[in-house]
Amino acid sequence: MTKKxxxxxxxxLVGLVYLVPLYVLVSMTLKPSALGVSIWSPPKSLYLVxxxxxxxxxxxxxxxxxxxxxxxxxxxxxxxxxxxxxxxLARYPTALNRFVAGLLVSCLVVPPLAVLVxxxxxxxxxxxxxxxxxxxxxxxxxxxxxxxxxxxxxxxSIPSELDEAARLDGCGHARLFVRVIFPLLKPITSSIVIxxxxxxxxxxxxxxxxxxxxxxxxxxxALSQFVSQYQNDINLVAAGCLIGIFPLTIMYLCLQxxxxxxxxxxxxxx
Amino acid sequence: xxxxxxxxxxxxxxxGSANLMYVPALLFVAAFVFYPFFRGxxxxxxxxxxxxxxxxxxxxxxxxxxxxxxxxxxxxLNTFVYGLGSTLFQTVFGLALALFLDGGTxxxxxxxxxxxxxxxxSPLIMGYIWYFFFRYSxxxxxxxxxxxxxxxxDWLADGHRAVWIIMLINSYQFVGVSMVMFLAGLQSIxxxxxxxALIDGASAPRRFFSVTVPLLTPAFASSVVFNVIxxxxxxxxIVATTNGGPGYASMSLxxxxxxxxxxxxxxxxxxxxxxxxxxxxxxxxxxxxxxxRRREVEA
Numbered sequence: 001m002t003k004k005x006x007x008x009x010x011x012x013l014v015g016l017v018y019l020v021p022l023y024v025l026v027s028m029t030l031k032p033s034a035l036g037v038s039i040w041s042p043p044k045s046l047y048l049v050x051x052x053x054x055x056x057x058x059x060x061x062x063x064x065x066x067x068x069x070x071x072x073x074x075x076x077x078x079x080x081x082x083x084x085x086x087x088x089l090a091r092y093p094t095a096l097n098r099f100v101a102g103l104l105v106s107c108l109v110v111p112p113l114a115v116l117v118x119x120x121x122x123x124x125x126x127x128x129x130x131x132x133x134x135x136x137x138x139x140x141x142x143x144x145x146x147x148x149x150x151x152x153x154x155x156x157s158i159p160s161e162l163d164e165a166a167r168l169d170g171c172g173h174a175r176l177f178v179r180v181i182f183p184l185l186k187p188i189t190s191s192i193v194i195x196x197x198x199x200x201x202x203x204x205x206x207x208x209x210x211x212x213x214x215x216x217x218x219x220x221x222a223l224s225q226f227v228s229q230y231q232n233d234i235n236l237v238a239a240g241c242l243i244g245i246f247p248l249t250i251m252y253l254c255l256q257x258x259x260x261x262x263x264x265x266x267x268x269x270x
Numbered sequence: 271x272x273x274x275x276x277x278x279x280x281x282x283x284x285x286g287s288a289n290l291m292y293v294p295a296l297l298f299v300a301a302f303v304f305y306p307f308f309r310g311x312x313x314x315x316x317x318x319x320x321x322x323x324x325x326x327x328x329x330x331x332x333x334x335x336x337x338x339x340x341x342x343x344x345x346x347l348n349t350f351v352y353g354l355g356s357t358l359f360q361t362v363f364g365l366a367l368a369l370f371l372d373g374g375t376x377x378x379x380x381x382x383x384x385x386x387x388x389x390x391x392s393p394l395i396m397g398y399i400w401y402f403f404f405r406y407s408x409x410x411x412x413x414x415x416x417x418x419x420x421x422x423x424d425w426l427a428d429g430h431r432a433v434w435i436i437m438l439i440n441s442y443q444f445v446g447v448s449m450v451m452f453l454a455g456l457q458s459i460x461x462x463x464x465x466x467a468l469i470d471g472a473s474a475p476r477r478f479f480s481v482t483v484p485l486l487t488p489a490f491a492s493s494v495v496f497n498v499i500x501x502x503x504x505x506x507x508i509v510a511t512t513n514g515g516p517g518y519a520s521m522s523l524x525x526x527x528x529x530x531x532x533x534x535x536x537x538x539x540x541x542x543x544x545x546x547x548x549x550x551x552x553x554x555x556x557x558x559x560x561x562x563r564r565r566e567v568e569a
Contacts, residue, residue: 018384039410085295088288113524114544118309141302173288202392204506252390
C-alpha cells in the first residue's frame with residue numbers, strides 16, 4: 001500500500017515539475033503588471049490585454065503566416081527530394097551509390113553554425129537575404145541527410161519482389177517509384193514530416209541571420225526582437241511566448257501518438 | 271527486357287537512369303553544406319572582416335590566436351559542459367523516468383505526455399520561460415527565496431552558475447527524448463531474460479545491472495550520441511537567458527561564432543572557430559559510436 005502511495009506521489013511530483021513553468025507563464029500573462037504581486041499568485045481575473053498587445057506589437061500574425069509558408073514549402077521539398085534520392089540508394093547499392101549515401105549521411109555531423117560565416121556570405125552573394133527561398137533551401141539542405149537516412153532504411157525493409165514484379169510488367173523507374181514505392185512510405189513520411197516540421201517551425205539559429213526584415217520574420221525571430229524591445233513589461237513578453245508555443249502544443253496534444261513515434265523514429269539515427 | 275528475368279533476383283543491375291533520382295538531393299547538400307564548409311576552411315586562413323572585398327591570407331594565424339585566447343578556451347570548456355553535462359543528466363533521468371513511467375496505466379501515460387511536451391516547444395521560448403524564473407528582480411525563484419526570508423540572488427550574473435543553469439534547462443527540455451528511447455528499449459526486452467534471472471535467484475538490483483542495462487545498450491547509444499551532438503551545438507537557450515554573458519562567461523562555440531562575425535566583424539576568426547567546432551563534434555561522435563559498437567558485440 002505504501003509502495004502504491006509513493007508511486008502516486010512520484011507521479012504527481014514529476015507531473016508538477018513539468019507543469020509549473022507553464023503555470024508561471026500563464027499566470028504572468030493574465031496579470032496587468034508584474035509590480036507588487038508575486039509571480040506565483042494566481043491571477044485574480046481573466047485579463048487578456050497582454051495577449052492582444054503582444055499579438056499586435058510582436059507582429060505575430062505576419063510571423064505565423066511566414067512560419068506556415070516556410071514550414072510547408074520546406075516539408076514538401078524534403079519529402080519529395082528525400083524519398084526520390086533514397087530509392088536508388090536503397091535498391092542499387094553499387095560502390096558509387098554507397099559512396100553517395102555515405103556522403104549525404106555524413107552531413108549529419110556538420111554543426112549548422114559551424115558553416116555560418118561562409119553560408120551567410122553565400123546567401124548574400126546569391127541575393128537571398130530576407131527571402132523565403134534562401135531560408136527554405138538552407139533548412140531543406142540541413143534536414144535532408146536525416147531524411148535520406150530514414151527513407152533508405154525504410155525502403156530496404158520493403159521486399160524487393162514488389163519492384164521486380166512491377167519491372168517485369170514493364171514499369172520504368174519513375175512509374176515504379178510513384179506507383180509502388182512512394183505509397184508504401186506513408187508511415188516513415190509521417191514521421192519525417194513531424195520530426196522535420198517541429199525543427200523547422202522552431203528554427204532560430206538560421207532564421208535569425210537570414211530573416212532580418214519584419215515582413216519575412218518567423219515566430220522565433222519576431223519574439224526575440226519583441227523580448228529585447230519590451231523587457232520592462234515582462235508580462236507582455238510572457239504573453240508573446242505563450243502565443244508562440246500555442247500552435248505546436250495544440251497539435252501535439254491532438255496527434256500525440258504520431259508525434260512520439262515520429263520523434264522516436266528520428267532519434268534512433270545513432 | 272528478357273535478360274532482366276534472370277537478373278531480377280539481383281535488382282542492383284539496371285540502376286542506370288534511377289541514379290538520376292539522387293541528383294537533386296546532392297545539389298542541395300553540395301550548395302548549402304559542402305560548398306560553405308570548404309569555403310569556411312578557406313576563410314579561416316584569411317583575416318577577412320565579413321563584408322569588405324579585401325582580405326589577406328594569414329595561414330594558421332587564426333588557429334594560433336584561438337588556442338591562446340582565454341575566452342575561446344573558456345568557451346570550449348562551456349561547450350563541453352553543455353554537451354556532456356546535458357548528456358549525463360538526460361541519460362540518467364531519461365532512464366529513471368522510463369523505468370518509472372513504463373506500463374499501460376492511465377496516470378503514467380498522462381505523465382509521459384507531460385514530460386514529453388517541452389520537446390516540441392521552441393528552445394528559444396523555453397529559454398525565455400526559464401529566464402522568467404532566474405531573473406534578479408521579480409524572478410520566480412527569487413520570489414520563493416524572499417518568501418522564505420532569504421536574500422535575492424542574481425542567478426545569471428555569475429558565469430559559472432549561468433553555465434550550469436543553462437545546461438539544466440537544456441536537459442530539462444529534452445529529457446523526454448531519452449525517456450522515449452529507453453521506453454522503446456525496455457519494450458523490446460523479452461521478459462524471459464528477467465524470469466530466468468529470477469529463477470537463478472538474482473536480486474532486483476542484480477537483475478537490473480546484469481540483464482536490463484546490457485540489453486539497453488542500443489538505447490544508451492542513441493541517447494548519448496543524440497544528446498552530445500545536440501548539447502554541443504547549443505545556441506537558442508543561451509541567447510534567451512544570458513546571451514553568452516556576463517562577458518564571454520557562458521558562451522558556447524555557436525554563440526561565440528555569432529558574436530565574432532556579427533558584432534566583432536572578425537569573420538576569419540569566426541570561420542576558424544567553426545572548423546574547430548566541426549572537428550570536436552566529428553571526433554566525439556566517431557569515438558562514441560566506436561565505443562558503443564564494441565559494447566554491443568560483447569552484450
